[in-house]
Amino acid sequence: MYGTKGKIDLAFEYQSQASILRPSIHSRRANLTVKFQDLYGFTVEGNVDDVNVLNEVREKVRQQGRVWWALEANKGVNWYLHTTIGQGSALTSSLKFSALANAITLKKLIRKGIPPVLRPKVWFSLSGAAKKKSTVPDSYYDDLTKAVEGKVTPATRQIDHDLPRTFPGHAWLDTPEGHAALRRVLVAYSFRDSEVGYCQGLNYVAALLLLVMKTEEDAFWMLAVLLENVLVNDCYTNNLSGCHVEQRVFKDLLTKKCPRIATHLEALEFDVSLVTTEWFLCLFSKSLPSETTLRVWDVIFYEGAKVIFNVALAIFKMKEDQLIITHHVGEVINVLHTTTHHLFDPDDLLTVAFNQIGSMTTNTISKQRKKQEPEVMKELDQRIRRLNSLKVDDK
Amino acid sequence: MATIGHNNLNAKLVLLGDMGAGKSSLVLRFVKGQFLEFQESTIGAAFFSQTLAVNDATVKFEIWDTAGQERYHSLAPMYYRGAAAAIIVYDITSSDSFSRAKKWVQELQKQGNPNMVMALTGNKADLEDKRKVTAEEARVYAEENGLFFMETSAKSAANVNEVFYEIAKRLPRAQPAQSPAGMVLVDRPAEGSSAASCCS
Numbered sequence: 270m271y272g273t274k275g276k277i278d279l280a281f282e283y284q285s286q287a288s289i290l291r292p293s294i295h296s297r298r299a300n301l302t303v304k305f306q307d308l309y310g311f312t313v314e315g316n317v318d319d320v321n322v323l324n325e326v327r328e329k330v331r332q333q334g335r336v337w338w339a340l341e342a343n344k345g346v347n348w349y350l351h352t353t354i355g356q357g358s359a360l361t362s363s364l365k366f367s368a369l370a371n372a373i374t375l376k377k378l379i380r381k382g383i384p385p386v387l388r389p390k391v392w393f394s395l396s397g398a399a400k401k402k403s404t405v406p407d408s409y410y411d412d413l414t415k416a417v418e419g420k421v422t423p424a425t426r427q428i429d430h431d432l433p434r435t436f437p438g439h440a441w442l443d444t445p446e447g448h449a450a451l452r453r454v455l456v457a458y459s460f461r462d463s464e465v466g467y468c469q470g471l472n473y474v475a476a477l478l479l480l481v482m483k484t485e486e487d488a489f490w491m492l493a494v495l496l497e498n499v500l501v502n503d504c505y506t507n508n509l510s511g512c513h514v515e516q517r518v519f520k521d522l523l524t525k526k527c528p529r530i531a532t533h534l535e536a537l538e539f540d541v542s543l544v545t546t547e548w549f550l551c552l553f554s555k556s557l558p559s560e561t562t563l564r565v566w567d568v569i570f571y572e573g574a575k576v577i578f579n580v581a582l583a584i585f586k587m588k589e590d591q592l593i594i595t596h597h598v599g600e601v602i603n604v605l606h607t608t609t610h611h612l613f614d615p616d617d618l619l620t621v622a623f624n625q626i627g628s629m630t631t632n633t634i635s636k637q638r639k640k641q642e643p644e645v646m647k648e649l650d651q652r653i654r655r656l657n658s659l660k661v662d663d664k
Numbered sequence: 665m666a667t668i669g670h671n672n673l674n675a676k677l678v679l680l681g682d683m684g685a686g687k688s689s690l691v692l693r694f695v696k697g698q699f700l701e702f703q704e705s706t707i708g709a710a711f712f713s714q715t716l717a718v719n720d721a722t723v724k725f726e727i728w729d730t731a732g733q734e735r736y737h738s739l740a741p742m743y744y745r746g747a748a749a750a751i752i753v754y755d756i757t758s759s760d761s762f763s764r765a766k767k768w769v770q771e772l773q774k775q776g777n778p779n780m781v782m783a784l785t786g787n788k789a790d791l792e793d794k795r796k797v798t799a800e801e802a803r804v805y806a807e808e809n810g811l812f813f814m815e816t817s818a819k820s821a822a823n824v825n826e827v828f829y830e831i832a833k834r835l836p837r838a839q840p841a842q843s844p845a846g847m848v849l850v851d852r853p854a855e856g857s858s859a860a861s862c863c864s
Contacts, residue, residue, distance in 0.1 A: 427733065430684050433702040469683065469733045470707045508738040540742055543728075546708035555707060597674070599726055602711045649738055656771060 308385060309480050309559040310440040315611065322613040326560060329616070334384035340374070349375050350394055376571070380623055382615065383567045385560075389482045396570040397498055398490040410486040414453050417460045424459035424467035428452060435472040442476050451476055454489050458496075465496060468505035470550035477554050481563060500574045501638060504550070508649050515549050515577075516542040517641040518634065522578055523585060526626055530585050533593045539601050541585075548581055556609040557618075564615035575634045576622075583622035584608060671721040675835055676728070678744045680768045681753030682761035683732030686787035689818035690753060691729045694828050699819050706731045709743050716832045723832040725749075744772060749781040749831045754802075756786040756815065757794040762802065769809055781834045782811045783827055789815040790822070 303320060307313050308327075315323075340348060352372040383391050393399050402409070432448040441447045454475050459466045474495070478488040496505065503511035520541060524531040534541060547555055552569070553562045569576045585592065588608050595601045612618050679687040688703045688710065695714045712727040728743040730736070744750060750772055754765040765784065772782060784806045786797060799815055806813035812830060816823040 427683065431705050434705045437700070437702045437704060468735060469705050469731055472705065473707070505735075507735055509735055510738075513738065538746075542739075542742060543709065543711070546739060550707050555704075597726075599711070599713045652738065652741070655774065656767075 306440065307559055309477075309563075310442075311436065311559050312438060312440075313558065315613070319611060319613050326614055330382065330384060330560070333382050334386070336378070336381075337384055337387055340378070344371070347394075349391065379567050379571045380619060382564050385481075385563075388563065388567070389487060392481070392491060392567075392570050393487055396491060396494050398487070398494040401494050401498075402490045410457065410489055413457045413460065417456055420460075422459070422466075425456055427469070428455045428459065428467050428472070431469060431472045435476050439476075442480070447479075450479055450485050454479065454485050454492065457489055458492055461493065462496070464506045468509075468550075470547075471505060473551045473554045477559070477562065477566075480559075495570075499569060508653075509550075510645055510649055512546065512549055513645045513649065514638050514641045516546060517645065518637045519545055519549075519578060519581060521637060521641075522582060522629070526582050527585050527589065530589055530592050533595070534601065537595065537597060537601065539598050543598075544602060544605055545581055548584075549577060552577065553580065553609075556606075558610070558613050561612050561615040561618060564619060568619070573631050575629055575631050578629060578634065579622040579626050580618065582626050583618055584612075586625060587618070587621050673721060673723045673835065674726060675723055675748040675832075676726045676746055677749040677751065677831065678728045678730065678747045679751045679753060680730055680740065680744070680772075681732060682755065682758070682764040685732060685753045685755040685758075685761050685765075686818050687732065687751075687753045688729050690751070690785070690787060690816060690824055690827075691727055693818045693821055693824045695727070697821075699821075708736070708739065714828070716828060718829060718832040721832075723835060725828065725832075740771075741775065744776050747777060747780060748835060749783070750776065751783045751785050751827060751831070752811070753785045753787050754797065755788050756797050756799075757788055757791050759796045762786075762797045766805065769811065773809070781831050782809075783831055784811045784813045785827055786813075786815040787818060790817040790820045 302314055302316055304312055304314050305320065307323065313319070313323075348371060351368055352375050379391075379395075406412075429452070432452055433443065435451060436442050439447070442451065451472065455467060455472065458471075458475075465471075471492070475488060475492050478491045478495075479485065482488040482491055501511045501515060503509070504515070505511075520531075523541060553565055557565065565576065565580050584605065588604050591604045592601060595604060679691065681687050683705070688706050689699060691710075691712050692698050692700065692703065695712045706729055709728050709730045712729065713725060714727065715722055715724045717723075728747070730740060730743050750768075752765045752768045752772075754761040769782065769784070772780060784802060786799065786802050802815075803813050812834070814823045814827050814830070816827060818824060
């Protein structure tokens, strides 16, 4: 019915909602809330301003596409693959220079966005997924899915439970085909890495990867490279220790980069992890509009996991004025939710993330992580011991 | 200023329980009066607020609806810290979810606020023919552990509001307003409920 390698029928991509996307003056006056489908098949509820912003974004995406085509015409189809300078290779200095120039161009270009049509190809090469896949036989994914078919584990039971609860109502994901494809990717991965198995949150990440990559196999490899190379270790394993570490690093960064906000939220006894945990585990897919999320992922796959910090800080930074006059937790959450849900223009967010946060290198973040790890491990260990002592008491 | 004769209480409430027990559905039913057959799985936690008038007091619940998968439990202290109330949810069609609920009760008894009002809720009561946990078994357990117990159905709405009302009624008694821990007396009018959001 639906081959594991088959192209997903992305009919929804072409269901343009032209009539709704051009609201009449009357609806503008009435400031109606409108529902429409975005580029990736998600139903979006927004006001007329949001719709106008989305139209502008579509136009910008088209322009950005033209920039990429022009570069391809100029530098060759796979020019962006030649951005690393071979070690000790016999490259002439002019070739080295062109590789460096390409790298600089590419970084800027990616921060401005990869056109949706090029995304599968560019992500697959630049993230390292292509390389990862090339180290195993071509039939790896097919063999794996066949080998695990019909097996029942705690992970597969949880996956089955979450399939209809992953972006319910989505035009393709919430269909029998969508569920089956997502299931195969998640189940296959749960067998590839039994330590991760299945962690809630990965359902949203894998779903979005499926929508972008169009084939299950490519989505699977993107998930693999993300968990095994791009993100920090143990974000999704047993007690989410990697995620705990990231949260602590983030809190320190917020204090450093947005001191006014940090001080105010501390006074309200608001722990930012209450909100940011989901951002880190779902990589914003549950909070930001789809194209904005994918623009963030464009940069994550090229520059690494530190980008999550830039973006999370930017969300706070953008709303500094509103956040520092909040009186209680509910208001803080309201400001953040309203902000993320209406960030239809990715550039609004990414400009702040990369121009107003100040530089953060992967190196400094790694040092911060190293610093926090022992503390997190101690805390998690203490908790486990407390809980175990409960069990003993019980007997 | 608080209106004369009115106590406006803010109470932090946390929902805990196995994945798929119906925590988010209970909250959605209580806060918005809605039910979705397939509710998005919660990651980390989700926040809601809802205000109830009970006797001469207004209780504004700040509700933390948490993720149910076991590995997320390491995050739970962040959500139940300072909570005035907890609803521990299990699914009456799953014995495993009842065992999980008992573990939550133990953890809260040891780690949580000693004055915390705790409710044990057997959800999906509409699925009588698939029942695995008897009401009697749960009631006995609840009595032994000082919880109050109700069976609910987020789907049919049965007993959902009642659980929250019962908690609201028990709150002031459990925690005198003068010595709040996780419960704050507000000296300004309660803000409009959860709907008050605006993007300016």
